[in-house]
Amino acid sequence: MEILEKVKTRVYKFGNKTADGNSKMKNLLGGKGANLAEMSSLGIPVPPGFTITTEVCTEYNTLGKENVVELIKDELEESIANIETLMGSKFGDKTNPLLVSVRSGARVSMPGMMDTVLNLGINDEVVQGLAKKTNNEQFAWDSYRRFIQMYGGVVLGMKPASKEDIDPFEEIMEHLKHKRGIKLDTEFSVQDLKDLVYDFKEAVKKRTGHNFPTDPWDQLWGAIIAVFNSWNGDRAVYYRTMHGYPADWGTAVNVQAMVYGNMGENSGTGVCFTRDAGTGENVFNGEYLINAQGEDVVAGVRTPQQITHLGSQRWAELAKIEEEDRLKNYPSLEELMPSIFEELNTYQNVLEKHYRDMQDMEFTIQDGKLWILQTRNGKRTGAAMVKIAMDLLKEGMIDEKETLLRIEPNKLDELLHPIFDPDALKRSQVIAQGLPASPGAATGKIVFFADEAAKFKNSILVRIETSPEDLEGMNIAKGILTARGGMTSHAAVVARGMGKCCVSGAGALKINYKTRTLTVDGHEYHEGDWISLNGSTGNIFEGKVATMEPELSGEFAELMTLTDKYGQMKVRTNADTPKDAKVARNFGAQGIGLTRTEHMFFEVDRIKAMREMILADTVKGRKQALEDLLPMQRSDFEGIFEAMEGLPVTIRLLDPPLHEFVPHQLATQKELAEDMHISLQAVKNKVAELEEFNPMLGHRGCRLGNTYPEITEMQTRAIIEAALNLKARGINSKPEIMIPLVGTVKEFEAQEQIIRRTADVIFEERNDSIDYLVGTMIEVPRAALMADLIAEKADFFSFGTNDLTQMTFGYSRDDVGKFLPVYYEKGILKVDPFEVLDQEGVGQLVRLGTDRGRSSKPNLKIGICGEHGGEPSSIEFCYNLGMDYVSCSPYRVPIARLVSAQAAIKSTM
């Protein structure tokens, strides 16, 4: 056993155009490690290194540190020796030292989640060797102080003491800057850097009680273990939970030879994208800094420069920088280092073609030599996701099926969000401009701390810059605004990943955390003040700017057309008004799967008639009240049929319990008594009579229609007359009348009889007729079990998975929120079963109902109209069961159309 365990490879080497692994090994090597291996094999110049597998992380969690060190020690030493050979230097050597970087890398990219340590292997002696070797004492000592800073923060836990405090190392640096009267890190003298190293080490000792580790091997092991530990840190756990990634995935550790972007004016570092991650435009773009290390570009401390000439000009225009100033102080890499730019341009083309997707790359230029540090499929906004996929299709890089599979259904949601109303925009005042870091429109109240984002219903998180600790608050806020940082800053990258509107690097903003104020041009804004952000232009507005509905156009419309080519299952919508029906139809809905008629009764002018109906003691009285309601219902249905001309419209008969319609407060009860000329006591008695212990399981659905057939008669009349009226105007409607909460065949039959009889009477009165269907909801478990018998009578089934989930789990729809959080925490439930269909349990009833229904009526039309009809995994399940359609809220229609197509494609693969 012991020997077998040792035989397994736990460390994979790469470098010098070869590699032990490849890009298919993401689960084992993590995304970063797999790509480094792949790039090396492709001939891309990556600094040599190795990857410790994700399995070792899992082993660490079960076996502990000592055992894991024992397991990988030999392989680790051999892999370091390999780097030493390739780089011609030695780890820990005093004259010709090799320094390494240590990074985490899970199988999916988790921005900001895991930590990086650079310059590892340096100590008081090695620093001398490094200074001699590079002939640059400044650089050597700067590398040393950076190492202590990062190692201290990441491995030894030297973090700010409270949220208002700054980083303990930054504090020491600020103190020294103040003393020396300087402003920038680059202004430190060699002696300053030496002092900083000393002070940093003292601070570590004071805070941790231990000396800073000087042995390079101790440093290396410390960093590796810290990466493993960070997998179970709060931030990582939050991110994993948010995305549903299991804990046993673990993270890999990547160790690589250091290359330096801060070795002088002939060195630099940057981040680039093969296409625009915000808009999807096919332009190579990115940012870099001369004489800097990787962290400097994303940390937002210095203003990064653009890689391409075009990008630089666009940036200067936004930043209101004159061409002369731009060329002198912020030239593009293309202008400053043309041959390096050409080489980088070649690699970005090679990598995008190889991976057939937009790449997000990091690079370093060390003394005139270009190194590519990493590449990965770039995070992007929903809009960019659609444009890039459609462009790749047009460029012949991917086929139609792959194009559709590339689209993340839930990310389409971003394209369906409101945009600023152009008229309102004209009237708004721009107070400042930043970079258009992540598109969208956001309006909300200012908050300055991420952990306070939930303070207001709509908040805008305003920060000097964001950090991984802010993740949760960034997710809650409607938009993010930062004073510092470029297009690749933490805020920008994370916001794009979340699809959240973000404006970054708005340099004109002065933010004071202590006073909780934001000052622009002498004007002061406070916490709680409204501001608005346009993430597509970078504009920041004072106050609340009105928004409007988005449109389905451009590549998005093309994508939707493509979904229809592959999608077999239809997509309908749940809509109760002509307005909703129109919105859904614009999004491509192929009919209405559910019109809930109850809200029509709740409207102010109707509730009175409704109450009279309920309070009536006689059938005659009830009929009288229903007659008042009839014309209103009829015109509702006419509006909906007209909006859905030619498409099927499922109208469900009244469902909620009657007690919801009667007043429960004394004042309104008095009012009603006066209106109806009856006593207050009579009203009170009726309310008491209608009271139920468990309304959700009470007198609702077809139980109402079966106790008060007049209601069913009136609703049927309204539906049929509406359709006939439209027919007279030359408009074709296809009503499908749906009976709710059926559990027995008899319940269905009794309602069906009333419906058909009423319709016949009307046809005779009018001497005209229309086609219509009578079907049922399947939402009571018993209905699913009896589906074969019900199907003999019903024209169609529509699964009401809201009630079906409620009754199968026995969780009240209205009260589940009380214990769900505890259930998540304890791992009893992973997701809300009212949101994601429980395929294992409730799904069995859906399958059984479908199969039994079709066993007696093979062509039975079957759909779903519970909330699950708009949730991707549930839609796929419905497709696999052979449903004819799913029905969802108007804004989910495009998502459902996409998933319908994806499910059809997947089933043929």
Ligand code: PEP
């Ligand atoms: C259902 O129960 O799934 C359904 C669609 O009906 P309602 O949500 O109106 O109860």
Ligand code: MG
């Ligand atoms: Mg229901």
